[in-house]
Amino acid sequence: MKATIERAVLLKSLGHVQSVVERRNTIPILSNVLIEAVEGGGIKLMATDLDLQIVETVEAQVEQAGATTVSAHTLFDIVRKLPEGSQVSLEAAEGKMAVNAGRARFNLSTLPRDDFPVIAEGDLPTVFEIPAATLREIVDKTRFAISTEETRYYLNGIFFHVTDDDQPVLKAAATDGHRLARFTLPRPDGAEGMPDVIIPRKCIAELRKMLDELDGTVEIALSDSKVRFGLGTAVMTSKLIDGTFPDYNRVIPTGNDKLLKIDPRSFEEGVDRVATIATEKTRAVKMALDTDKITLSVTSPENGTASEEVAGQYGSDGFEIGFNARYLLDILGQVQGDAIEVHLADAAAPTLIRENDKASALYVLMPMRV
Template sequence: MKISIERGPLSRAIGQAQSVVERRNTIPILANVLIEAEGDAVSFRATDLDIEVVDRVPAQVDQPGAVTVSAVLLHEIVRKLPEGALVQLSDDPTSGRLNVRAGRSSFQLATLPKEDFPVMASAEYGSNFTAPARDLRRLFDKSKFAISTEETRYYLNGVYLHVATGEDGPALRCVATDGHRLARVDAPLPEGAADMPGVIVPRKTVGELRKLLEDDEAEIAVSVSETKLRFATAEITLTSKVIDGTFPDYSRVIPTANTRRLEVDAAEFARAVDRVATVSSERSRAVKLVLEDDRLVLSVTAPDSGTAEEELAVAYADERLEIGFNAKYLLEIAGQVDRENAVFLFNAPGDPTLMREGGDPSAIYVVMPMRV
C-alpha cells in the first residue's frame, strides 16, 4: 500500500477511529485502525466489537492495499504535523512497519496482520429510511443527559429510539431516564420509518453519533434491525449493536394531573440555581423552591458552609408551594431549553415535576423532587 493524503482529512478520519477503540483491551488488534486503499479513496475502520466506524477519505492511491496500525499513535503523530502537510503512508511487508512521511518528518510504526482485524457482520436491516441530521441531533442531544450510569440496570444505559404517537401524530421519539429524571423528545417521523423496531442505543454510540450530525443540511441514512443499527453519510458509516433488554414503560411516570404552573426565563433560572447551589454540599446539592404570587425564592441551607437565597420574578398564580430538587438535575434540564421560557408543572411537594420548553410539546422532561 502506498498513498498520499492531506493532513486535515486524515486527522479527522483517524480522530474518529481512535475515539472508538478502547484504551484498555486484552485483544491487541482492537487498538488498531484498519487502513484500506483502493481507487481514489482510503477507508479507516475501527471497532470495539460493539461499535464499528468506517470513514472514507479522498486520497492519491499509488498502490492499493491494506494495513492495521495503532489508532491512538497514528492520531497523535498526524495531530502534531503542520497544517496543510501532505502525508505519505506506505507499508513495508518485509519489516512489518508502516512508514509515515510528511516533509522532513519520518516515522516507522509497528503493524498487525490485516487478516486478524474483526469486521462487524452485516445484519439484515428490516427498516431503512433517511432523516435530517438536525432532527437526529436534537433527539439525542436533548435526551442523553438522562442516561443512567448504573450498570445493574443496563437497559437504562442508553437512549430508547422508537416510533410513538406524539402531539401531532406519529413521531420518531427518543427517551432516556435514570429513575431520577426523564427526557422524552419527538421529531417528525421520516418516510419509511413507521415499521422501525424500538431499540436502545448505547451511551457510547450516542457520543460517537454526534460527530456525524454536525452538518444541518445533511441527510443521514438510518438502518435498524432488532440487534443492530447503522447511521451513514457519504463519508462515514457508524454501525452499532443495540442494548439487549426491554426499556420500561416510561409513560407511567410522566405526570398528567400537574396543574400548578410556573413560567420562568430559562437562562435566568439556571444562573440563579447555579449561584445558590454554590454553598450546598456536593453530595446532595439540594435547592429549595418556594413559589407564591408571581415570585420564586431559591434557597440552600448547608450546615457546614452557610446559606444562600435568591428571588426571581416569575409567572405563578397558584397556591403557595415549597419543593426541593437536586441542583444538578435542575441545571441539566434547564440547559435543554432552546426557547426563552421554561414551563414547570407541579402537583404536590412529593410528586414528579414536569417541564416543557414554552408551548412546545415535542420535548418534555420529568424530575423527581427531594426532601430539603
C-alpha cells in the first residue's frame, strides 16, 4: 500500500479512532489501527476494542491500494508532532510501514490486516435520524447520571426507549441510584417498534466527542444487541449492554406538593461557594427553606462552617433537606432557563427538579441525611 494524505486530515481522523483503543491491551492487534488505502483515492481508518468500533473514510492520494495495521497511539503521536501543513506519505510492505513527512522518517512495525477483528453488525432493522444538535443535548443532559458501579452493569449507560404518552415519544434516561436524568423528545420517523436499548458509557463518551464537529443529522440504526451511528465521514458501531434497565418511572415523584422556584444560576453559585469547605466525606449541603429565601449551609468537622442565603419563591411550610453538593451542581449545570422548579415533599423523599412542566429534561435527586 502507498498513499499520501494531508497531516491535518489524518490527525483529525486518527484523533477520532485512536481514543477507542485501550492503553493496556492483552491482545496486541487491538492496540492497532487498521489503515486501508482504497483504489481510486481515500483511506479508511478503523479501530476497535471488540465492543466499540469506529470507521472513518478520508480523502487521500492512493498510488497503491492495500491495507495494514499499526500502533494507533504511536501513529497518532507521530502525526501530532509532524510540521503543520505537511503531506504525510504512508507506505507499507513486508511487515513495516514507512511514515514520511518533510525531513522526518519513521519506520513502524505492523501486524497483518487479516488478524484485525471487525464487529459483525448483523441486521439493524430500526433506522431513524436525529439532528446532531438534539443528540448532543440528549447526551449532555443525561450522561452525568450514568452509574460507574460495575456490579450494576445495566446502569452503565443511557437507556433509550419509545413510549406513547400524549403523543409518541423517544426517552433517554440514566441513573446511578442517587439521581436520575431523563430527556424526552417527539418520536423520530422510523423509531416506532424500536427495542429498548442501553447504550454503554464508553460509546456515549466517544459519540459526544464526535458530535462537536458535526452539523446536520445523525443516522441511527439498531437491533436489540447493536447500535450504529452514521456521523458524516465516520461510522461508529457498538454492542449494547445486555441487561434490563429498571422501571425508573417508579422513582419519579408525582405528589411532591412543596414548590420552590429559584434562579438556577444564583442557586448553582451559592451551592458551589458553600461547598468549597465540604470534604469528600461530608459533601452534603443543607437547604433550609423559608418564605421567599433558602439558606444553604455546609458543616465540615475539619474546615468549619459556611452559609449563604439565596432568594427564591417558596410558599409552603419551612423545613430542612440535604443533598450531595456535586450531584446538585451536575443537575444545575445542565439547566439553561431563567428559573427552575424544585418539587419537594419532605427531608427523606426524592426531589424533582425541572425548568417547567413543558421542559424536555427532568431530574430526580435523592436527599442525604444532614
